[in-house]
Structures are given as C-alpha cells and as structure tokens.
Amino acid sequence: MTAMQTAPAAAGVRDDDAVRVRGLVKRYGGRTVVDGLDLDVRRGEVFALLGPNGAGKTTTVEVLEGVRTRDGGEVTVLGEDPARAGRAWRDRTGVVGQTTGAGNALTVRETLDHFARYHATPVPTAELLADVALAESAGTRVSRLSGGQRRRLEVALGIQGRPELLFLDEPTTGMDPVARRSFWGLVRGLRAAGTTVLLTTHYLDEAAELADRVGVLAAGRLVEVAPPAELGADLRRVATVRWTEDGAVREVVTREPAAVLRDLLAAHPAGEVPGLTVTRPDLEEVYLSLVGATATPEGEPR
Ligand SMILES: Nc1ncnc2c1ncn2[C@@H]1O[C@H](COP(=O)(O)OP(=O)(O)OP(=O)(O)O)[C@@H](O)[C@H]1O
Structure with a gap:
C-alpha cells in the first residue's frame, strides 16, 4: 500500500x-x-x-x-x-x-x-x-x-x-x-x-x-x-406537586402534574390551594438519580 x-x-x-x-x-x-x-x-x-x-x-x-x-x-x-x-x-x-x-x-x-x-x-x-x-x-x-x-x-x-x-x-x-x-x-x-x-x-x-x-x-x-x-430528559418530565393540607405538607411525584392540579383545584372550590408548588428536578438531582444516589418513588403521596 x-x-x-x-x-x-x-x-x-x-x-x-x-x-x-x-x-x-x-x-x-x-x-x-x-x-x-x-x-x-x-x-x-x-x-x-x-x-x-x-x-x-x-x-x-x-x-x-x-x-x-x-x-x-x-x-x-x-x-x-x-x-x-x-x-x-x-x-x-x-x-x-x-x-x-x-x-x-x-x-x-x-x-x-x-x-x-x-x-x-x-x-x-x-x-x-x-x-x-x-x-x-x-x-x-x-x-x-x-x-x-x-x-x-x-x-x-x-x-x-x-x-x-x-x-x-x-x-x-x-x-x-x-x-x-x-x-x-x-x-x-x-x-x-x-x-x-x-x-x-x-x-x-x-x-x-x-x-x-x-x-x-x-x-x-x-x-x-x-x-x-x-441529560435525564425522561427524569425531568417527572414533577413534584406540593401543597399544605391540615397543617401538613403533602407531596405527589408525577408525570402528569396537570391532572394532579385539576384534582386539587376541584377539592378547593375557593380556588386557593395552600402552599402549592410544582417543581421539576434540576441537573444535579437528575445526575444523582442517574448514578443511583437517590430513588424517587413515583405517583405516591409522601
Ligand atoms: N490499580 C488498581 N488496583 C485495584 N483496584 C483499583 C485500581 N485502580 C482503581 N481501582 C478500583 O477500581 C474502581 C474504579 O476506579 P477508578 O479510579 O477508575 O474510578 P474513578 O471513576 O476514576 O474514580 P475517582 O473519581 O475517584 O477518580 C475503584 O473502586 C478503585 O478502587
């Protein structure tokens, strides 16, 4: 050659x-x-x-x-x-x-x-x-x-x-x-x-x-x-919905936060859900999940 x-x-x-x-x-x-x-x-x-x-x-x-x-x-x-x-x-x-x-x-x-x-x-x-x-x-x-x-x-x-x-x-x-x-x-x-x-x-x-x-x-x-x-696009689709109920913080981890919000608003006819937040994982949380440092159960109130 x-x-x-x-x-x-x-x-x-x-x-x-x-x-x-x-x-x-x-x-x-x-x-x-x-x-x-x-x-x-x-x-x-x-x-x-x-x-x-x-x-x-x-x-x-x-x-x-x-x-x-x-x-x-x-x-x-x-x-x-x-x-x-x-x-x-x-x-x-x-x-x-x-x-x-x-x-x-x-x-x-x-x-x-x-x-x-x-x-x-x-x-x-x-x-x-x-x-x-x-x-x-x-x-x-x-x-x-x-x-x-x-x-x-x-x-x-x-x-x-x-x-x-x-x-x-x-x-x-x-x-x-x-x-x-x-x-x-x-x-x-x-x-x-x-x-x-x-x-x-x-x-x-x-x-x-x-x-x-x-x-x-x-x-x-x-x-x-x-x-x-x-990175972690799939994990980032998971949202955490938090609100306060009877003085305690409630939390749902879900891929469908809109559905959770609909249920919550229906349960609060006055329109105000106390302490309501919706968050998605940041890059660090995604990384920790990927390397197995945390495992987030999905769908269950905690
Ligand atoms: N020469 C070696 N003999 C025996 N075990 C080793 C040797 N070199 C590395 N290891 C082991 O292999 C594993 C992987 O080590 P490695 O250094 O590749 O990881 P790393 O991801 O680069 O870690 P770090 O971020 O701490 O540098 C570790 O458990 C380490 O203790």
Whole structure:
C-alpha cells in the first residue's frame, strides 16, 4: 500500500469517531470495575465522562490511553487499538492524568522546553505559558508551584504536542474558580481548533459548560449519554406537586402534574390551594438519580 492509500475502515467504525469502545471489561483482582462499557466519541467533540468516585472513569480513560490493559471488549482510538499502537499513534494523543509526570527541580519554562524535544512540532513555550496562564511563574521551580499551578503545567504538557485527541482526567481538581474558568476557555479554544477532548470530571457545572455530550458512568457502566441540556430528559418530565393540607405538607411525584392540579383545584372550590408548588428536578438531582444516589418513588403521596 502506498502512502496515498488509506486503510479501509474497520467494519462499523465511522470515520468521525475518535474513540469507539464496545463491551469494555476491566477487573481488579476478580472485582469488575468496568462492566461491558460502550462508548463513542466523535472527532472534534468535547465529551465528558461524569461519575462519582470509583465509577471507573480513570480506569476507562487509561485503557483508551494505552497505559492500562483490559480484560475484554473492543477499543479503537484514532483508528488503532491502544493496546497495540506504537509511538506514531501516541504522538497524536495528549494525556493529562491525575498524577504529575513533571520533575520538581526544573523551573516551569525548563520543564516545558525539556518535554518539547519529544514532539515533532511542539507549541512554542511562550505560547503555552500564556495559554495556561503560567507566564508569571515561568521561572518558578515546579516544587514551589501551588496545586492549581501544577495542574496547569500538566495541562500545558498535555497540549504541547498539538494532539488530535486530548485526554483530561479531572483536569480542574485543585484549581481555584478563576483558574478553572480560564481553563474552560482553553478547552473551548482547543475545540474550536478541531481537537477532540475526552475529559473526566466530578463537576456537573464543568460538564455542562464544556461538553458537547456527557456520558454518566456509574458502577462501570454508562447509564446515559446526551448533550448536557438533554441529560435525564425522561427524569425531568417527572414533577413534584406540593401543597399544605391540615397543617401538613403533602407531596405527589408525577408525570402528569396537570391532572394532579385539576384534582386539587376541584377539592378547593375557593380556588386557593395552600402552599402549592410544582417543581421539576434540576441537573444535579437528575445526575444523582442517574448514578443511583437517590430513588424517587413515583405517583405516591409522601
Ligand atoms: N490499580 C488498581 N488496583 C485495584 N483496584 C483499583 C485500581 N485502580 C482503581 N481501582 C478500583 O477500581 C474502581 C474504579 O476506579 P477508578 O479510579 O477508575 O474510578 P474513578 O471513576 O476514576 O474514580 P475517582 O473519581 O475517584 O477518580 C475503584 O473502586 C478503585 O478502587
């Protein structure tokens, strides 16, 4: 095959999928922590894997990065199986993990200059420093950086090689609100430049701000994948009607609040239902329901 020819796409793999996972299984000592996971990340999108501690986010991402083995399933990342992919594939991905790879003795600028040598066309150090708002700390030793500054250095190292696909594992942990917002701007800029981003986060607001699509991971399975505004659409249709009766708060959880209201108004001919409210779950409540942190019985007064 000449360099001009391209390999035929594997059956079922869309050209615009940066990541395709089918039936991923990972066990630690007999305990299944990723349990038959299916996942597609399209080229050019920001995809957030959202889930509680221990849901399997890091394990999944590390399998996709090619740094962790798997016990089952098919994984294709940028057209290759990460378990077998080589140096050329690795150069097309960027990784910001939970632990730092940067040494402590060098300054920030020295660290970036050092790692630049590993990339064919690295982003110039001055540009990187500005991108992650570390220009003022360029001469500071890495050992003297705050937690949030260190995190920004790791992000700089992750994007230094101009990756096609960037993995960000809980990237804003330890950042203050200003650094977090500036980081969000950075991710938006990467997306605008065509970089695919797969990030893990505990933060709902971060997923809602950044992601084109969010995958909610619970106990090693994806329980829902949707754009943030559509997450839990089914759960959001459930409304809670509350009112006061005989001095006590009554509550009905229902998909048909209009019918409940009709009954209530019929029971109050004067037209006034004391303490009446109708609410629908917000994003946080939807998320908690999805990951099984709450279960809301439907239809029964409580
Ligand atoms: N090297 C390991 N050996 C044994 N168990 C592990 C190992 N790494 C992770 N686990 C376990 O696998 C489960 C999934 O962990 P993982 O780090 O993937 O979850 P996570 O969703 O990223 O959690 P967090 O949000 O806390 O980072 C957890 O119960 C964890 O204790």
